[in-house]
Amino acid sequence: MWKHHNIKPIFWSVWFVLAILTLVTSLSSTYLLIWTVLFFLVLIYASFDIRLGYFLKSYYRNKNEQSRRVAITFDDGPSEFTPEVLDLLRTYNAKATFFLIGKQIQKFPNLAKQLLAEGHSIGNHTMNHSNRFGFLNAEQVLQEINSCDAVIYETLLLKTRFFRPPFGVTNPSVAVAVKDSGDLMIGWSIRSLDTVLSHGESIYQRIIKKLKPGDVILLHDTSEKSIFALKKLLDYLAKEKYTCVTVDELLNLQAYEF
Ligand SMILES: [Zn+2]
Structure with missing residues (x-):
């Protein structure tokens, strides 16, 4: 309604x-x-609240999760911080989902290939991650999605079905563009605010305060403080017997078109 x-x-x-x-x-x-x-x-x-799905349905957590699984997601990469993130995920045998920016893939194509090769999933996070994203018209949003898709295809030879809008902004233009692209809009249930908070410890505390099975956690592979929070989070999840899986596994969705 x-x-x-x-x-x-x-x-x-x-x-x-x-x-x-x-x-x-x-x-x-x-x-x-x-x-x-x-x-x-x-x-x-x-x-500003992607979970509401007010303009278009968004997938943001598994309410019926029976085992202790969560999905960690990273936006805005790949970047020079991604190798450290990948090392940590490997150490803890954790899988994650990366929402990649087209321009960043062009800068770090080998990192994009590596994270896929290591069993993580990827999604589209637009070509340019414009600060004006909320003001783009439907045609411009679709262009951002399509350009990023083209870079993903050139680099990784696949087409992702996952789209996450920059800043989690949704509006009628985004809804029209995402419907046109046929993508699934992926949100989150826990926003770490790791681009806003100044210390890794407060980012970590914010995440674990409300954490429950089935949650999708938003982080960014773009800073040391996020990596600090990730290390503590992976420690915590291991102690609490959580398993970190990709978004497609947690939400039972197909990540790619074949
Ligand atoms: Zn972003």
């Missing part, structure tokens, strides 16, 4: 009724203004 395609017609119906009443009766235009502002607040809130 609480999806954009249901809410939008309700919004416009009420808006037109209020507009007519404002014009033909003495109803204050304030009601029309409040209703419009309320709708935009809903849109802004929904844009």
